[in-house]
Amino acid sequence: MSKEIPYKIYLSESEIPTAWYNVRAHMKNKPAPLLNPGTLKPMTADELSAVFCDELVKQELDDTTPYIEIPEEIRNFYKMYRPAPLVRAYCLEEKLKTPAKIYYKFEGNNTSGSHKLNSAIAQAYYAKKQGLKGVTTETGAGQWGTALSMACAYFGLDCKVYMVKVSYEQKPFRREVMRTYGASVTPSPSETTEIGREILSKFPGTNGSLGCAISEAVEVATHTPGYRYVLGSVLNQVLLHQSVIGLETKAALDKYGVKADMIIGCAGGGSNLGGLIAPFLGEKLRGEADYRIIAVEPASCPSFTRGTYAYDFCDTGMVCPLAKMYTLGSSFMPAPNHAGGLRYHGMSSTLSQAYDDGLIEARSVKQTDVFEAAQMFARIEGILPAPESSHAIRVAIDEALKCKETGEEKTIVFGLTGTGYFDMVAYQKFNDGLMEDYIPTDDEIKASLSKLPKV
Numbered sequence: 444m445s446k447e448i449p450y451k452i453y454l455s456e457s458e459i460p461t462a463w464y465n466v467r468a469h470m471k472n473k474p475a476p477l478l479n480p481g482t483l484k485p486m487t488a489d490e491l492s493a494v495f496c497d498e499l500v501k502q503e504l505d506d507t508t509p510y511i512e513i514p515e516e517i518r519n520f521y522k523m524y525r526p527a528p529l530v531r532a533y534c535l536e537e538k539l540k541t542p543a544k545i546y547y548k549f550e551g552n553n554t555s556g557s558h559k560l561n562s563a564i565a566q567a568y569y570a571k572k573q574g575l576k577g578v579t580t581e582t583g584a585g586q587w588g589t590a591l592s593m594a595c596a597y598f599g600l601d602c603k604v605y606m607v608k609v610s611y612e613q614k615p616f617r618r619e620v621m622r623t624y625g626a627s628v629t630p631s632p633s634e635t636t637e638i639g640r641e642i643l644s645k646f647p648g649t650n651g652s653l654g655c656a657i658s659e660a661v662e663v664a665t666h667t668p669g670y671r672y673v674l675g676s677v678l679n680q681v682l683l684h685q686s687v688i689g690l691e692t693k694a695a696l697d698k699y700g701v702k703a704d705m706i707i708g709c710a711g712g713g714s715n716l717g718g719l720i721a722p723f724l725g726e727k728l729r730g731e732a733d734y735r736i737i738a739v740e741p742a743s744c745p746s747f748t749r750g751t752y753a754y755d756f757c758d759t760g761m762v763c764p765l766a767k768m769y770t771l772g773s774s775f776m777p778a779p780n781h782a783g784g785l786r787y788h789g790m791s792s793t794l795s796q797a798y799d800d801g802l803i804e805a806r807s808v809k810q811t812d813v814f815e816a817a818q819m820f821a822r823i824e825g826i827l828p829a830p831e832s833s834h835a836i837r838v839a840i841d842e843a844l845k846c847k848e849t850g851e852e853k854t855i856v857f858g859l860t861g862t863g864y865f866d867m868v869a870y871q872k873f874n875d876g877l878m879e880d881y882i883p884t885d886d887e888i889k890a891s892l893s894k895l896p897k898v
């Protein structure tokens with residue numbers, strides 16, 4: 444059992460999972476269904492298939508099948524950049540002088556630089572298999588758009604990306620990566636859609652938001668023959684694809700007889716966290732093992748810690764189905780936090796249900812504390828982390844320091860979702876001492892929650 448743990452635990456190619464794990468199959472309280480905003484009845488497969496690919500609709504609605512086979516074409520693509528290493532953070536442990544054992548699962552080893560490629564390739568595959576011409580999507584900071592561009596290039600699909608305007612302007616290199624992979628990139632809100640024109644006339648000079656870009660992308664997908672919309676987080680299907688992260692992590696730990704005590708991940712829409720914890724939460728649900736699971740969110744966009752569990756719109760334009768989730772209200776405009784991937788007003792309904800059932804905990808952290816942890820991690824472990832991922836680093840360090848006080852030898856596993864090479868403006872602000880912490884007031888949150896749909 445006490446095999447020496449290497450710095451990096453690599454699985455072999457043949458150990459890449461052959462099936463995704465659908466944790467909903469083992470949840471007693473299933474996540475609430477998406478509702479049609481007009482009728483307030485659960486969305487049917489037919490209704491959903493106007494927006495999403497057929498196979499993905501099936502996965503979205505499937506609350507009972509625990510394992511869903513990963514098609515060979517997707518597995519072959521995974522082989523180009525997976526399995527992702529599980530790293531023992533020996534250097535960080537030593538620096539912190541903690542008795543805790545820290546591991547991180549690193550998902551930044553691909554050009555898109557994050558875990559998002561795991562679902563992008565799956566969604567592109569099903570779109571291609573259905574004979575579609577292309578897909579539309581939104582992107583905030585740009586990671587999802589990049590991942591989807593790569594996936595679409597691989598399968599020869601057209602890719603139209605609506606990029607939140609402020610990111611489009613601040614991250615020209617992200618935009619060029621997407622264009623290099625053949626995607627068209629439009630700053631949102633734009634004049635190319637009805638909803639975009641409406642938002643522009645109401646809020647001229649707006650920086651845009653994820654919710655608004657989603658509305659535009661959905662409008663284009665549903666008005667263009669041969670196109671469907673794809674989403675990079677929040678949905679059940681995305682958490683399903685991301686379970687590859689957790690399955691690999693579990694396999695690597697099992698190989699060395701290591702049992703995690705605590706699993707930590709950042710939570711924007713909840714896909715990396717949902718994927719990382721899936722097999723562990725499954726064990727917890729089946730009563731086979733227990734874990735502390737901690738979702739980490741920015742103090743500027745605290746859906747779990749200060750939001751409400753209710754049905755809400757997924758987008759600003761209110762064209763998408765209603766989802767029951769922890770939400771700050773779809774009209775909530777998060778302050779300009781540098782972790783663009785964590786600026787969504789809501790949260791995956793699977794994770795929301797698990798949180799409501801007390802199966803996972805949540806914590807919010809301030810931006811400057813996050814970058815302090817990011818800088819420390821970069822200097823000690825070598826990897827320059829994405830600001831989003833650094834939320835998990837922050838809490839992993841905090842928990843390791845608690846272990847130092849108590850002398851407990853806890854095993855901490857956290858998700859290092861990506862690299863921060865395109866976030867150097869944020870690092871620059873931090874390095875120059877110009878980074879600020881934005882925390883919404885109770886009144887701001889109350890105001891946006893007062894506009895929740897009445898269901």
Ligand SMILES: *Cc1c(COP(=O)(O)O)cnc(C)c1O
Pocket residue numbers: 556557558559586587675676677709710711712713714715716784785829831832860861862
């Ligand atoms: C998008 C993103 C996230 C947050 O998205 P989730 O769906 O909550 O996982 C976290 N880290 C990175 C690097 C991202 O790109």
